[in-house]
Amino acid sequence: MALRALGRQLRSLNVLPAVQPSRFFGASAHHDEDEEEHGPAQTPTVFDRLVEVTVVDMNGVLHKVRGLAGQSLAQALIEYGFPETYFFPNMGFYTQHIPDAHVYVPKDYWSKMPNIDPDSEEGGAVKRMFRDIVQDYQRDTSYFASYITLAPELNGMTVGIGGVKPWILHSDWAFGGVHDSKAKLFDRPTIDIWG
Structure with a gap:
């Protein structure tokens, strides 16, 4: 005591x-x-990594799509539940079978989009997708959703789903790694070849 x-x-x-x-x-x-x-150490949560993008579908309806930072916009659109008709296979040599979508990105976010060297293999794939799939729906702000990686600086961005032309790929050409060979290159839009 x-x-x-x-x-x-x-x-x-x-x-x-x-x-x-x-x-x-x-x-x-x-x-x-x-x-x-410094304050107490805080463990980041999934909510700290959420990025919300407003997506205008082809009917003009607004959708709040949430994805995780580091995820592609195409993955977020698929997880949200957009219909299969919005997607097509990416034509890149190393990215075959990855679902992609044509989107319109506002000009004020254009500087945050990754640059693709037009002379590289990926640049060639992007050109083919614009030529064969997007065709006359292409605009100055057209981009492909699989190339957009969600990040905090894209939080609040609004994108529109862009149209694509119906297309048919011959099964021998369809993303088996042979579409880059000289014999299999498309010399005109596939809609004209198979239409």
Whole structure:
């Protein structure tokens, strides 16, 4: 009892040094800074990674589509449940069978879109998709959803789903890695070839 009373008296006089937990168990000296300066460590949650994009479908209806940062816009559109008719296979040599969609991106977000070298293999695939699939629905702000990676700076962006022409790909050509050969290149829109 006497020890407790003595302890209370000493604490009220502030004679005891303040205990710094970071000084024990081998903690390094840089942890001595005030916790108020940095605050407690917070573990990021899924909600911290959410990116919301407004999508205008082909009927003019607005949809709030949420995806995770790092995910492609095409994946977010598929998970949201847009109909299959909005999607087509990407024609890139290494990205075959990846669903893609034609979208219109506002000009104020255009600087945030990745640049694709038109002379690269991917650039060739993009040109083929515009020529064979998008055709005359192409605009200055046309882009492909699989090339747009969701990021916090795209939060709040509005995109429109762009139209595509109906097309038929011959089964021997259809994304088996042979569409880049000289014998299999399309020399005119596929709608004219098979229409």
